[in-house]
Ligand SMILES: CSC[C@H]1O[C@H](OP(=O)(O)O)[C@H](O)[C@@H]1O
């Protein structure tokens with residue numbers, strides 16, 4: 001395992017609802033990658049778009065069998081890191097909490113409010129304590145590149161948006177939806193957290209391209225969200241998302257300059273070396289490879 005990131009891009013794509021079929025890659029290979037954090041959502045498909053290495057993982061597994069609360073977010077991020085991914089792009093179906101973010105639009109999520117309750121949200125634990133900064137959970141550089149790629153694909157793109165993550169699997173009540181609006185959230189989903197937290201701990205720049213599928217249930221006199229409707233809108237927009245990813249691969253700079261996120265753990269570890277749990281340190285050979293991995 002390499003300790004420092006290379007200057008070549010290797011983009012990991014996590015495909016959400018309606019995007020399990022993945023993206024078209026050259027020299028595609030399906031690989032089952034094992035993780036010390038358990039079973040990831042499925043095998044990854046790794047290959048290239050032009051000169052850029054790409055690795056795809058379906059968040060909910062083949063056939064969308066895994067609900068948001070049971071996605072093994074740690075294993076998913078761990079296997080992407082193990083594959084050598086340098087940056088992570090998340091594709092997600094989202095509900096809109098604001099009039100101007102209409103179904104069919106795309107939102108470059110840049111902030112999160114986490115209302116999840118059942119998920120393991122850190123790679124670190126007793127015997128190895130770390131506190132990374134999450135003030136800016138999305139990598140500005142990756143977000144900018146992805147926004148440009150989405151616009152080039154012909155999408156109506158909103159440059160920022162706060163994503164409220166619920167536990168699900170039920171959609172929200174009207175009272176909750178109104179409260180989230182009052183909190184200043186712009187969009188709602190069930191998977192952005194802890195995915196973004198874990199990417200940061202793994203020193204992986206993360207950006208989310210949210211695909212608006214519905215208006216949640218805050219609008220008066222409108223029916224609540226139906227999953228069939230969400231999937232219908234996603235199917236209509238899946239090709240747009242795939243084109244955005246293709247454009248991203250074709251438009252990243254030839255040389256990947258370091259991102260501040262590449263060293264997010266630099267000042268985050270607080271446990272003294274002699275108080276560290278060796279087993280946990282070993283488990284983090286990929287996630288924290290820069291600090292604990294073997295050099296090749
Ligand atoms: C299919 S409706 C609810 C479902 O869709 C979103 O999934 P993802 O973020 O993986 O695209 C939402 O978060 C829920 O999991």
Ligand SMILES: Nc1ncnc2[nH]cnc12
Pocket residue numbers: 093094095096166171172188189190213214215216217225230
């Ligand atoms: N309204 C909504 N609430 C939660 N997750 C969603 N995914 C798509 N639409 C959603």
